[in-house]
Amino acid sequence: MLPMAQEDGELDSLVRKRIRALRVAQGWSLEELAARAHVSQSTLSRIENGQRRLALDQLVTLARALDTSLDQLVEAAPDDVVTSPMIDGARGIMRWPIKSDPGVTVIRQRMTEPPPDNPTRMRAHPGREWLVVLSGTAILMLGHRRFRIETNQAAEFPTMLPHAIGAEGGPCEILGIFDRDARRGHQRDSDGEGTGGDL
Secondary structure, eight states, X not given: OOOHHXXXXXXXXHHHHHHHHHHHHTTOOHHHHHHHHTSOHHXXXXXXXXXXXXXXXHHHHHHHHTTSOHHHHHOOOOXXXXXXXXXXXXXXXXXXXXXXXTTOEEEEEEEOSOOOSSGGGOBOOSSEEEEEEEESOEEEEETXXXXXXXXXXXXXXXXXSOEEEEESSSOEEEEEEEOHXXXXXXXXXXXXXXXXXXX
């Protein structure tokens, strides 16, 4: 654990680097950002170079001028950038929780069966899902509609619509992203009888 003063110094340096990096990414000179933020060019230069104290009111103005939020501008750099998946070997699933939003989960799954053709086997629950087909072809049944999703294509849909996902013409691999409500809906389904044909 870093001493508080050292932590503050590192955050201060990180914020200054972010201001400069965001400015450069926009292709703006010091003069252009200074004009957008209503500060002098010399003040902005001294802020970026660490020669001027960071004032909260200036940070708010700079965040707005850089089209970001104050929270994003001053958030600490995470120590735990890399995570390992939790593996459910029985169901052939790899799962990664998203740290910045503990309600979001990413799942990688290989599918070999087509989606169920019986509408009573389709699931509906609160939430929203996103999926990307990593390989093969997937079929998304959504209400009374059928969508064919090829490799590298994605789909996004509200899970209040009855839905099921399966493979077409051989195995496919899916990366699914679930918000908190959608994940809960799938956990309830898998804890119960299990309807199959979905992530």
